[in-house]
Amino acid sequence: MSASNPGRQAFARLRELAGNATPILVAGVGSGVTARGAVEGGADLLAAYHTAVFRIRNLPTILAFLPGEEPNGVTFSIAPEVIASAGERPVVLGLAAHDPRVRIEALLDRAEALGAAGVTNEPFTGLYGAEVRRELDRVGCGFAREVALIAAAARRGLLTLGWACDADEARAIAAAGADLVGAMVGFSTTAAVGPSEIEAAVASVRAIAAGARAAVPDVLVLAHGGILNEPTTVGTVLRASGVHGYVSGSSAERQPVAAGMAEAMRRFRAAASGGRGE
Numbered sequence: 001m002s003a004s005n006p007g008r009q010a011f012a013r014l015r016e017l018a019g020n021a022t023p024i025l026v027a028g029v030g031s032g033v034t035a036r037g038a039v040e041g042g043a044d045l046l047a048a049y050h051t052a053v054f055r056i057r058n059l060p061t062i063l064a065f066l067p068g069e070e071p072n073g074v075t076f077s078i079a080p081e082v083i084a085s086a087g088e089r090p091v092v093l094g095l096a097a098h099d100p101r102v103r104i105e106a107l108l109d110r111a112e113a114l115g116a117a118g119v120t121n122e123p124f125t126g127l128y129g130a131e132v133r134r135e136l137d138r139v140g141c142g143f144a145r146e147v148a149l150i151a152a153a154a155r156r157g158l159l160t161l162g163w164a165c166d167a168d169e170a171r172a173i174a175a176a177g178a179d180l181v182g183a184m185v186g187f188s189t190t191a192a193v194g195p196s197e198i199e200a201a202v203a204s205v206r207a208i209a210a211g212a213r214a215a216v217p218d219v220l221v222l223a224h225g226g227i228l229n230e231p232t233t234v235g236t237v238l239r240a241s242g243v244h245g246y247v248s249g250s251s252a253e254r255q256p257v258a259a260g261m262a263e264a265m266r267r268f269r270a271a272a273s274g275g276r277g278e
Contacts, residue, residue: 006117007159010090011179014044017245018220023238024180024245026161026222027252030056032081034253039089047161047247048082049094049122050074055254061187065123071096072107079114091115092161094122097149098141104152111158118159121146121173126165126184143169151176161222161247167211175215183208183243185226188250193227198236201227205241220244229255 017024026045027038030052038046050071051064064071075093083091093116095107111119125133125142136142150162154177162178164170174181183205191197201223209221224247228234234246 005157006090007157010045010117010159014180014220017044024220024222026180026245026247028052028247028249029082029253030054030078032078032085034257035082035085035091038252039086041252043089043248044245045159046082046086046089046091047094047120047122048075048079048091049120050096051094051123052249052253053078055250056257058254058258061250065128071123072102076110076114079111079116083115090117090159092118092120092159094120095149096123097121097145098125098136100140100145104145104149107149108153108156108158112156116158118161118179119149119153120161120182121149121163124163124165124184126163126169127187143172147172147176150178154178164208164212167207167214170208170211170221171215174212174219178212178219180220180222181208181212182247183221183223185224185228188225188229189227190229191227193233197227198233198240201233201237202240205237205243209241209243222247224249 014024025043026047027043028047029035029038034056035046051061053074054064055061072095079093093111095111097104108119124146125136128136133142150160150173153160160178161180161182162173163182163184164173165184170181185201185204205223212219212221221243222245223237223241223243228237228246229251238246
């Protein structure tokens with residue numbers, strides 16, 4: 001594989017960070033402006049995907065998993081603005097591979113043509129619930145298609161972020177050639193976090209990491225989801241689980257964008273009122 005391949009260049013940089021014990025930070029983004037903010041804030045890699053677009057529209061992430069807009073169409077529609085805003089920072093696109101009528105190679109062709117450094121399997125069937133997931137797997141529209149996507153992208157030398165919800169998925173996605181394995185702890189939550197919640201999150205991340213390392217001992221593993229929604233908790237879980245970094249979602253996009261906009265409006269209101277407040 002050519003050393004000038006963008007995917008391999010991006011992976012070499014991430015591997016260097018991990019080798020220096022520097023946590024890898026991946027920002028999930030759904031717009032050009034949040035992509036720019038992520039780059040300015042120091043994200044090492046950007047991931048653009050359709051559920052991020054939903055959250056920047058102030059729609060619940062779960063809505064993106066229901067019938068409606070075609071996920072790849074949504075992702076491809078915002079890819080140019082994200083990639084342009086990212087500058088030199090690499091971008092991976094979230095691709096839905098589940099529909100057997102859609103050729104995986106055609107999806108990868110389009111991602112490469114747009115200038116993406118790589119891809120990730122998003123959405124992933126692990127969040128659909130056990131019953132739905134079993135039915136998708138039974139008819140050949142489930143996790144195996146996600147594995148095939150990652151394997152095909154790896155053969156091209158694209159940077160690959162493979163999501164896994166348990167140790168078995170992690171083993172399979174790593175064996176398929178995922179450069180990065182995402183340890184998915186669950187849907188993001190704003191519930192109170194105590195020692196038991198931290199312990200459970202650490203155990204989940206460790207189990208997924210162990211599954212991935214059973215296939216590829218030196219694979220890079222990143223954590224995401226569940227209670228991992230603010231910096232202190234993320235730092236605690238990363239140190240306790242020994243994984244290589246963190247993938248943000250609503251934690252660094254929906255929540256701070258809404259809070260920042262609200263604060264700006266309060267300040268403008270105060271200034272326009274001559275300091276009289278509201």
